[in-house]
Amino acid sequence: MDDLTKVILDYVKREYIEEGDDREVGVDTALISGGIVDSFSMVSLKRFVEKKYGIAIPDADATPAAFDSVNKIAELVRRFQQVHA
Amino acid sequence: MAAPTLAPSSWEDAEHELGYRPGGPINIGWFCSDRLCEAGLAETVALRWENHEGRERTYTYDDLRVATNTFAAWLRSLGLEPGERICLFMDRVPELYLGFLAILKMGGIAQPLFSAFGEESLHTRLENAGTAAIVTQKKHVLKVRKIAATLPALRHVVVVDAPASQLKPGETSLALDDLPPVERFDAYPSTAETPSVLHYTSGTTGQPKGAQHVHYSLISQYLTSRVVLDLRPGDIYWCNADPGWVTGTSYGIIGPWACGVTQVVLDAGFQADRWYAFLQKHRVTVWYSAPTAIRLLMREGTELVRKYDLTSLRHLCSVGEPLNAEAVIWSQQAFGRPFHDTFWQTETGCIVITNLPGMPVRPGSMGKPFPGIEATVLDPRTHQPHDAPGRVGLIALRPGWPSMMRGYWKNPAAYQNKFRNGWYLCGDRASIDPDGYFWFVGRDDDVINTGGHLVGPFEIESALLEHPAVAESAAVAKPDPINMEVVKAFVVLKPGFEAGSDLELEIMNVIRRKLSPLAMPQEIEFIKALPKTRSGKIVRRILRAREFGEPVGDVSTVMEE
Numbered sequence: 025m026d027d028l029t030k031v032i033l034d035y036v037k038r039e040y041i042e043e044g045d046d047r048e049v050g051v052d053t054a055l056i057s058g059g060i061v062d063s064f065s066m067v068s069l070k071r072f073v074e075k076k077y078g079i080a081i082p083d084a085d086a087t088p089a090a091f092d093s094v095n096k097i098a099e100l101v102r103r104f105q106q107v108h109a
Numbered sequence: 110m111a112a113p114t115l116a117p118s119s120w121e122d123a124e125h126e127l128g129y130r131p132g133g134p135i136n137i138g139w140f141c142s143d144r145l146c147e148a149g150l151a152e153t154v155a156l157r158w159e160n161h162e163g164r165e166r167t168y169t170y171d172d173l174r175v176a177t178n179t180f181a182a183w184l185r186s187l188g189l190e191p192g193e194r195i196c197l198f199m200d201r202v203p204e205l206y207l208g209f210l211a212i213l214k215m216g217g218i219a220q221p222l223f224s225a226f227g228e229e230s231l232h233t234r235l236e237n238a239g240t241a242a243i244v245t246q247k248k249h250v251l252k253v254r255k256i257a258a259t260l261p262a263l264r265h266v267v268v269v270d271a272p273a274s275q276l277k278p279g280e281t282s283l284a285l286d287d288l289p290p291v292e293r294f295d296a297y298p299s300t301a302e303t304p305s306v307l308h309y310t311s312g313t314t315g316q317p318k319g320a321q322h323v324h325y326s327l328i329s330q331y332l333t334s335r336v337v338l339d340l341r342p343g344d345i346y347w348c349n350a351d352p353g354w355v356t357g358t359s360y361g362i363i364g365p366w367a368c369g370v371t372q373v374v375l376d377a378g379f380q381a382d383r384w385y386a387f388l389q390k391h392r393v394t395v396w397y398s399a400p401t402a403i404r405l406l407m408r409e410g411t412e413l414v415r416k417y418d419l420t421s422l423r424h425l426c427s428v429g430e431p432l433n434a435e436a437v438i439w440s441q442q443a444f445g446r447p448f449h450d451t452f453w454q455t456e457t458g459c460i461v462i463t464n465l466p467g468m469p470v471r472p473g474s475m476g477k478p479f480p481g482i483e484a485t486v487l488d489p490r491t492h493q494p495h496d497a498p499g500r501v502g503l504i505a506l507r508p509g510w511p512s513m514m515r516g517y518w519k520n521p522a523a524y525q526n527k528f529r530n531g532w533y534l535c536g537d538r539a540s541i542d543p544d545g546y547f548w549f550v551g552r553d554d555d556v557i558n559t560g561g562h563l564v565g566p567f568e569i570e571s572a573l574l575e576h577p578a579v580a581e582s583a584a585v586a587k588p589d590p591i592n593m594e595v596v597k598a599f600v601v602l603k604p605g606f607e608a609g610s611d612l613e614l615e616i617m618n619v620i621r622r623k624l625s626p627l628a629m630p631q632e633i634e635f636i637k638a639l640p641k642t643r644s645g646k647i648v649r650r651i652l653r654a655r656e657f658g659e660p661v662g663d664v665s666t667v668m669e670e
Contacts, residue, residue: 039618042251057380058161059200062225063405064560064592064626068617075610083590087408088379 025051028077029098035072036094040065051095056088066091073097079104120481120511123332127367135324137305138181138214139296141366142174154371157391158203161377166203170369173207178294180204180211180285184242187265187281191216191297193241194307197352198222198231198249201376204269204285205352208244209362213305213324216297220307220319223353224249229572229623232256233316234309235263238518247271250280301325307518308355310455311565312536313554319518320455326359326512327367329459333479334364337451338395339424339466344370347388348397354562355455356428359512360397370395381409385417392421399429401560403436403448404591414443424466426451429561430593431549434472450475452549454535455563456527458512462504462547475539475547483507484547485532486539492529498543501550505532555649557586559594562627566649569630572623573598576616578606583639585653587632598630599639599652608635640664 025033029051037049040061047060055061061069070086073079081104090100118126128144129135145153151171159165168176189195195217199205205221212219220238222231224246231252235243242265243253250268254277257263266280273282299305305324309317334340338360346365350356365372373391377383379402388396406414425440425448432450440448449464452475462484464476478484485494486502495502513533517524527534538550557564569584580603587597600616602608613633621629640648654661 042248044251045248047248054161054378056378057383059376059378061378062626063379064595064629064631065621067631068614068621068629071610071614071617075614084408088405089381092380 026098028101029094031076032073032097032101033094036061036069039068039072049094051098052093054092055094056092061091063088069097073101077101077105079107118332118336120328120332123328123335127327127331129328132300134296134298135301135303135327136213136296136299137324137327137363137367138177138210138212140327141210141363142170142177142214143296145170145366145369146174148369150369153369155366156203156206156372156374158201158206158374158376159387160202160375168203168207173210173366175290175292176207176285177210177214178291179288180207181215181296182291182294183283183285183288184211184217185215187242187267189215189217189242189265191299192218192304194218194220194238196220196222196235196238196240196243198224198226198243198245198253199269200224200246200249201351201374202246202269204244204283206362206374207285208269209352209358210366213299214294214296216299216303218304218307218321219358221352221354221358222309223351223625225627226252226353226625227621227623228252228255230317230568230625230628232259233568234319235260237309237316238307238319241265242267244269244283247275250276299324302515304515306358308358308455310355311556311563311568312523313556313565314567315523315565316568317565318520318523320355320514321516321518322458322512323515326458327363329510329512330359330364331367332481333460333463334360334368337449337460337463337465337479338364338397338426340365340368340370340395342369344368344394344423345373345391345421346370346395346397347373347375347391347393349399349402350397350428355458356397359458360428379405381406381413382416385414385419388419388422389417394421394423395426396422396424397426397428398448399561400427400432400436401429401592403427403432403440406443407436407439408591411439411443419444422446425449428453428460430558431475432473437470437472447472452476452547456514456533457506457510457535458514459510461506461510471542471546473548474542475549477545477547482510486541486547487529487532487534489553492532494532496541499540501538501540503553504535504537504539504547505529506535507531508533552586555585555653557584557594557596559586559589559596559627560592564596564628568624569596569598569620569628572620572628573600573616575623576619578602578612579616581639581647583647583649583652584630585649585656587656589631595631596628597632597634597656599634599636601637601639602635
């Protein structure tokens with residue numbers, strides 16, 4: 025797992041999983057469709073990756089499908105890192 | 110040519126159809142399970158449930174009858190008494206639906222709460238209601254544990270998906286499938302005015318209020334389900350609403366099951382292709398959704414819709430916030446039929462202004478009052494009805510329909526404040542066109558309607574003030590293309606704290622965890638001072654008007670540094 029993916033995974037576990045909740049969350053766990061992150065909470069997750077990686081993700085790209093797993097979010101971040109490079 | 114509008118029945122006809130005799134017993138739990146079995150629907154599927162992992166459960170009406178008997182008897186065995194508040198704090202799992210009817214069957218007051226609520230939102234509502242028991246899931250009991258010790262009335266914490274070995278002392282495991290089925294259970298002999306459901310809703314001032322409903326609400330919920338949602342024998346019905354909110358109980362449990370149709374439930378987050386596949390798989394005929402969901406689907410385009418066979422859909426309705434004209438037109442293109450807007454609220458218990466099946470839909474309009482509901486708009490100063498077409502006023506209803514709330518829990522003053530000159534004020538503004546169609550304009554207060562859910566500014570501001578960096582705050586609505594409105598917070602920092610994106614994200618997450626994702630400000634603006642009256646009251650309307658690009662109105666009494 026690369027650093028970027030690990031940072032996002034750690035953030036998701038820290039912010040969206042209640043302390044003591046023993047549910048396993050991995051890089052391919054369904055976040056939105058799996059009910060771990062809802063569409064409102066997605067805004068703070070988007071804000072986190074934008075701030076952390078100095079990118080701006082347009083609303084049209086910030087869809088529930090694009091945020092549905094840590095791997096998908098990492099892929100989105102990489103795409104916009106290239107745009108901003 | 111449009112089909113003729115169905116001739117709706119009266120409340121009295123609904124009583125007759127349900128076999129209810131005025132003055133006699135009426136128990137929603139019994140009417141939504143046992144009665145259907147007696148009517149020959151015992152083997153008809155009442156609920157098809159599936160979750161995001163693909164797990165499925167199916168319950169016939171007879172299964173529903175026995176499971177709710179068993180659940181109700183078990184609750185009684187805990188020593189829970191009629192009239193006690195029993196909270197359901199769960200995702201959309203079968204136990205939520207069964208538990209709701211079971212509580213009503215044993216005479217309890219069902220208090221459903223949205224499972225995404227944080228511990229502070231949960232505490233506020235359980236404390237106010239004096240809740241005696243909470244039924245929840247393993248993943249949500251963690252929030253309950255943080256607050257249980259400060260809730261003296263809470264005697265039972267019940268977890269439906271964990272063995273006793275995984276629970277803490279004082280918690281009880283309920284494995285419904287492992288209990289001996291209870292074939293016969295004498296439903297509590299509730300009558301029309303016996304309390305049934307307590308749903309919390311937000312206002313401008315103070316903490317959320319519990320709108321208290323009674324068993325007689327069944328009459329309205331049944332009739333509007335049959336007439337507005339057009340539910341007919343054999344229908345497969347999908348309501349997107351969570352039973353933590355009133356739509357999810359009035360039209361996600363009571364109405365459809367009183368009508369004897371098959372409900373399908375998807376316990377999963379939003380995903381457009383998953384939703385279409387679900388509609389196709391279950392051959393859904395009637396779909397009750399919400400503008401926010403429809404706008405999310407619109408964003409995915411009509412090409413995605415074409416990949417699925419959705420020809421089973423016969424009737425589409427929407428609720429929660431005004432349905433914009435674009436969404437109505439898009440649904441006509443995408444599904445070959447328009448979504449019909451329905452207007453109502455927690456306090457009304459049933460749809461009160463609506464587009465009936467067959468009625469020509471005017472995209473963007475709320476429709477007309479449901480027959481049996483007297484609705485008008487009032488002059489904001491005199492609170493007298495005015496007939497001038499197009500003139501904006503306060504939406505008002507003449508009290509007296511069966512499902513109107515009977516009060517706010519332990520808050521008679523707030524209840525009285527909802528009435529003027531014999532009219533119930535909804536808290537919304539609208540105009541009426543020459544043909545009698547209502548057109549929504551906006552809220553008449555500072556409540557924020559986000560994704561169809563009302564969020565009160567007071568609760569958010571109180572939580573913001575608990576953050577060590579926040580000196581003062583104001584929460585207002587900000588326009589949003591998907592959710593209609595989202596929460597925006599204006600924050601004045603204490604000396605020594607520096608505004609910035611790190612602090613903004615930290616505060617957002619604190620509010621999300623304490624209250625709920627809905628209440629989380631999607632934007633925080635750090636400012637030096639808030640606009641206030643000379644007496645020091647924060648004037649939210651100025652901040653809101655700026656967000657919407659509207660005139661700020663009279664500011665002669667406002668001080669801004």
